[in-house]
Amino acid sequence: MRLGHLHLDPTMTDFAAEPHPPRVLRRMTRARRFRRQLVPYLYLLPAVACFVIWIYEPLAQAFVLSFQQWNLLPTAPKTWVGLDNYRNIFDLPKFWQALGNTWYYLVGLLPLAVLLPLVIALFTQDLPPRSRNLYRALIFVPMIVPPVVAAAVWRWLLDPSHGILNLGLQGLGTKPIGFLSDPDLALWTITFITGWKLIGFATLILSAANAAIDESLVEAARLDGASNWEIIRDIRLPLLSPTLMLLILMVVLLGAQWSFSYIHVLTEGGPLGSTTNIYYLLWQFGFGSLSVGWSSASAVILFVGFGLLAAALFALKAKVTFHDD
Amino acid sequence: MMTDAATLAPVRPRRRALALSGWDTGVGHALMILVSLVCVFPIYWMIVTSLRPENAIFSTRLWPDAASLDNYAYALRAVPMQRMLVNTFIVSAAVTAVQLLSGILAGYAFARWRFRGSAILFGAVALTWLVPLQVVMIPNYLLVARLGMIDTLGALILPHIASAFAIMLLAQSMRSFPTEVVEAARMDGGNHWQILWQVIAPNLRGTLASLAILIFITTWNEYFWPLLLTRSPENSVVQIGLQMFISSEGTQWGPLMAASTMASLPILLIYLVLQRQVISSFMKSGLR
Numbered sequence: 376m377r378l379g380h381l382h383l384d385p386t387m388t389d390f391a392a393e394p395h396p397p398r399v400l401r402r403m404t405r406a407r408r409f410r411r412q413l414v415p416y417l418y419l420l421p422a423v424a425c426f427v428i429w430i431y432e433p434l435a436q437a438f439v440l441s442f443q444q445w446n447l448l449p450t451a452p453k454t455w456v457g458l459d460n461y462r463n464i465f466d467l468p469k470f471w472q473a474l475g476n477t478w479y480y481l482v483g484l485l486p487l488a489v490l491l492p493l494v495i496a497l498f499t500q501d502l503p504p505r506s507r508n509l510y511r512a513l514i515f516v517p518m519i520v521p522p523v524v525a526a527a528v529w530r531w532l533l534d535p536s537h538g539i540l541n542l543g544l545q546g547l548g549t550k551p552i553g554f555l556s557d558p559d560l561a562l563w564t565i566t567f568i569t570g571w572k573l574i575g576f577a578t579l580i581l582s583a584a585n586a587a588i589d590e591s592l593v594e595a596a597r598l599d600g601a602s603n604w605e606i607i608r609d610i611r612l613p614l615l616s617p618t619l620m621l622l623i624l625m626v627v628l629l630g631a632q633w634s635f636s637y638i639h640v641l642t643e644g645g646p647l648g649s650t651t652n653i654y655y656l657l658w659q660f661g662f663g664s665l666s667v668g669w670s671s672a673s674a675v676i677l678f679v680g681f682g683l684l685a686a687a688l689f690a691l692k693a694k695v696t697f698h699d700d
Numbered sequence: 701m702m703t704d705a706a707t708l709a710p711v712r713p714r715r716r717a718l719a720l721s722g723w724d725t726g727v728g729h730a731l732m733i734l735v736s737l738v739c740v741f742p743i744y745w746m747i748v749t750s751l752r753p754e755n756a757i758f759s760t761r762l763w764p765d766a767a768s769l770d771n772y773a774y775a776l777r778a779v780p781m782q783r784m785l786v787n788t789f790i791v792s793a794a795v796t797a798v799q800l801l802s803g804i805l806a807g808y809a810f811a812r813w814r815f816r817g818s819a820i821l822f823g824a825v826a827l828t829w830l831v832p833l834q835v836v837m838i839p840n841y842l843l844v845a846r847l848g849m850i851d852t853l854g855a856l857i858l859p860h861i862a863s864a865f866a867i868m869l870l871a872q873s874m875r876s877f878p879t880e881v882v883e884a885a886r887m888d889g890g891n892h893w894q895i896l897w898q899v900i901a902p903n904l905r906g907t908l909a910s911l912a913i914l915i916f917i918t919t920w921n922e923y924f925w926p927l928l929l930t931r932s933p934e935n936s937v938v939q940i941g942l943q944m945f946i947s948s949e950g951t952q953w954g955p956l957m958a959a960s961t962m963a964s965l966p967i968l969l970i971y972l973v974l975q976r977q978v979i980s981s982f983m984k985s986g987l988r
Contacts, residue, residue: 418809433839
């Protein structure tokens with residue numbers, strides 16, 4: 376067993392496993408050797424073909440389409456317009472609004488999907504295992520529920536005239552609140568629903584990391600007279616920081632994307648564009664107003680922007696993880 | 701340095717002594733009960749509403765006084781729900797099968813051989829998660845249209861033939877597969893294909909099962925592709941069906957909640973039975 380990873384080192388090729396490699400090699404005809412070298416690629420073929428056909432080639436195509444004007448009708452001509460699409464998008468207040476909204480989604484998600492789970496994970500580490508497992512099972516439920524179902528259920532709970540949440544609030548003496556129809560609230564409502572789905576997942580990730588912390592470190596600090604808060608600040612948080620970074624990375628890179636279903640089912644980007652984020656804008660350009668060029672140009676902007684953001688976050692994560700050693 | 705035995709033995713009693721006074725435990729319980737309620741109540745409310753008779757749909761009682769299945773009957777009549785549920789099941793099962801297959805093959809290639817371009821190909825696989833579906837949706841839509849597959853179930857399966865996560869997870873578990881076993885099989889004259897399917901795959905049952913759960917649930921919940929690629933209810937999946945009960949003029953809450961319950965029932969049942977495996981496979985996955 377201990378030799379396991381040594382043997383499976385990728386340098387170990389086919390040939391090394393043969394009893395007498397050199398002689399075998401010499402006897403092998405060129406064609407046979409070629410066939411042998413081809414084998415790994417055959418194993419990869421289905422996966423690589425899928426990625427080329429459905430991701431990488433389309434990515435290149437989106438790039439080309441971003442310099443053209445076209446309305447998605449097969450009979451209509453594609454016109455080369457150079458950088459016009461980009462120029463027009465940058466002149467569009469709607470674009471900047473969507474970009475700003477994307478930012479709000481991300482900022483709003485962090486407390487729900489990172490901070491609250493962190494607090495829960497730290498607070499509940501010493502609960503008796505049986506009740507802890509029950510809680511975990513319960514808070515994980517939103518994660519597996521289909522997003523459309525989540526949207527439908529929250530729409531019902533938040534309904535201004537009959538939703539139980541609004542009825543409860545009215546019982547406390549407030550007016551009905553248009554959680555999804557008030558331009559100042561709708562974005563935060565959708566952010567909340569997106570975060571609601573993630574709380575359990577994030578909590579479990581952080582609890583697992585927290586449980587993996589070597590308890591003797593904590594014991595030692597306690598013997599030195601460290602307070603609970605000092606232990607959290609000086610021991611647990613630094614040791615949790617790689618996991619925290621990973622979560623933040625996921626939320627930042629994927630958060631706006633997850634909210635797509637909720638936006639589409641609950642507000643369709645409204646009221647007044649207040650819930651439209653950049654992903655939803657792409658959808659509206661492409662399949663709402665059938666302007667392929669605009670949609671593709673914003674796709675390229677989005678892809679490049681998030682690519683840079685990802686690179687920056689990965690660099691930051693590498694730094695944090697390094698400090699941990 | 702302390703030995704393992706020395707650190708392990710006293711931890712338990714000592715931890716319990718430190719473990720937090722009753723007050724802290726009380727706060728922990730209170731916090732968890734509150735969060736659990738926020739997480740589960742919406743689902744509970746969905747089921748309760750779906751069971752209320754039409755004249756009590758706006759009732760705020762926490763349980764239905766007279767349970768009725770009228771909403772379910774209505775939902776099944778108004779929209780081809782059964783057909784959509786079957787479609788969703790077919791698509792999810794097919795995607796699970798092909799993604800496992802392509803993942804096993806590609807994982808084996810990455811774990812077993814070092815070949816020209818292997819690092820680049822592995823990087824290209826890993827980087828696919830950086831490309832959001834929305835960025836490639838138009839070219840993909842055009843491709844499906846060219847293939848004449850708009851509004852077919854096949855179009856929902858094809859783009860999901862492979863997933864980066866399945867490949868990377870399986871490559872990783874195959875790398876840590878004990879080589880002695882593989883070598884023994886090679887001595888017996890097994891070729892790569894036989895070793896993969898007769899030795900390695902059966903031994904990775906656990907990983908494959910948890911991967912299957914994850915792929916199935918993720919595909920069942922998928923909304924964006926079906927939204928893009930299906931047109932008629934008969935060729936659509938249940939997530940699209942739900943939307944038909946929501947309209948700006950007035951939502952039929954009873955049938956919507958009944959349809960939502962039906963759409964999440966298979967997932968909730970899987971979770972009820974395989975709770976631990978579901979949680980652990982989601983945690984392994986990150987989020988996609």
